[in-house]
Amino acid sequence: MFSLLAGFIKYLFSKTEVHVLILGLDHAGKTTLLEQSKGIFRKVQGIPPEKITPTVGLNVGKMDIEGCFVILWDLGGQVRMRSIWDKYYADAHGVVFVLDAADVGRFEEAKLAFASILDHEDLGDVPVLLFANKQDLPGALSEEDVAESFEIDRVLRHRVIQVHSCSALTCEGLESGVRWLVQEAKGLARKLD
Ligand SMILES: Nc1nc2c(ncn2[C@@H]2O[C@H](COP(=O)(O)OP(=O)(O)OP(=O)(O)O)[C@@H](O)[C@H]2O)c(=O)[nH]1
Ligand SMILES: [Mg+2]
Numbered sequence: 001m002f003s004l005l006a007g008f009i010k011y012l013f014s015k016t017e018v019h020v021l022i023l024g025l026d027h028a029g030k031t032t033l034l035e036q037s038k039g040i041f042r043k044v045q046g047i048p049p050e051k052i053t054p055t056v057g058l059n060v061g062k063m064d065i066e067g068c069f070v071i072l073w074d075l076g077g078q079v080r081m082r083s084i085w086d087k088y089y090a091d092a093h094g095v096v097f098v099l100d101a102a103d104v105g106r107f108e109e110a111k112l113a114f115a116s117i118l119d120h121e122d123l124g125d126v127p128v129l130l131f132a133n134k135q136d137l138p139g140a141l142s143e144e145d146v147a148e149s150f151e152i153d154r155v156l157r158h159r160v161i162q163v164h165s166c167s168a169l170t171c172e173g174l175e176s177g178v179r180w181l182v183q184e185a186k187g188l189a190r191k192l193d
Contacts, residue, residue, distance in 0.1 A: 015069040018189045019091050021100055024098035025110050026054060026077035026173065028186045029133045030149060033098060033168040034074040040175050041065050049169055065182045068189070072096075082113065089122035093192070094185030096129045096178070101146055101165070102137035111150060118155060127160035127184035129177055136167040160184050 022030045035046030041063040055076035062071050075085055095117060099110050114130070116122060132146040141149070143165040155161050162180060166173030 015067065016186055016193070018065075018068045018070045018093050018185045020070060020072045020096060020181065020185060021085075021088055021092045022072055022074040022096045022098060023085055023113070024077050024131075025100070025106060025113060026079075026081075026104075028075050028077060028098040028110075028111075029101045029168040030096075030098045031055050031059055031075060032112070033096070033131070033133070033166075033174065034072055036058050036168055037061060037095065037169050037178060038063065039074070040171065041178075056081070064143055066186065067178055068182055068184055068186050079148040085117075086120060086122065088122055089126075092126055093121065093183075094127050094129070094181045095123065096131060096181060098131045098133050099146060100134050102133040102134045102140040102143075103139065104139075107149060114150060118159065125188055126182045127181060128155075128162075129175060129181040130161065130163045131168075131173075131177055132163055132165045133168055135165045135172065136170050140165075 022034060024030050031052050035052060038044055038046035038061060055074060057076060059074040072090055075081065097114055097117065130141050130150065132141060134140050143163045147163040152161060152163055160193050164173055164177035166177055168174065
């Protein structure tokens with residue numbers, strides 16, 4: 001009885017740990033997004049955008065979001081780095097896919113990378129946030145245009161997924177997108193706990 005009660009109290013007061021992967025092509029803005037998130041959710045200044053270099057391996061960020069302890073893994077997006085992405089899939093409760101919405105020339109490459117994530121069996125139930133990043137740049141495709149180009153309507157039938165426009169540089173759209181993803185990922189993290 002006591003252990004039951006103790007377990008219940010622990011459940012009530014312990015924070016759910018949520019694991020979020022940040023994926024996307026090189027130069028999409030993943031690390032910028034991670035570092036800016038530190039400013040938003042931890043109120044500490046992350047690495048300033050102009051000091052960020054291409055990621056070799058990964059960067060990790062830990063912060064409290066929506067009452068959860070969230071661990072974000074920002075993985076390098078260069079081709080040779082993409083081969084390690086799937087090593088992290090089994091532990092993920094949510095995926096943020098960052099797209100450079102102003103770089104239409106790389107959309108086909110981004111779509112292939114995105115499809116390989118959605119098709120992976122280890123990410124079957126995982127909610128996905130597609131960030132249409134770099135909205136501050138002229139020519140950046142809107143949330144609606146990105147959703148159409150990435151055929152999100154088709155994916156929606158069997159997965160929790162949303163497209164959000166944002167600018168990791170100005171932080172516009174960042175907070176609401178990340179909060180949505182964590183809310184969705186929290187359910188999965190609790191189920192697997
Ligand atoms: N204008 C603009 N530039 C951005 C934005 N987000 C990122 N950048 C720039 O895009 C470039 C790449 O940003 P990173 O955050 O290093 O990209 P990444 O996705 O982490 O790249 P890899 O580590 O190589 O996979 C940098 O010059 C950033 O300043 C944005 O919202 N707007
Ligand atoms: Mg990076």
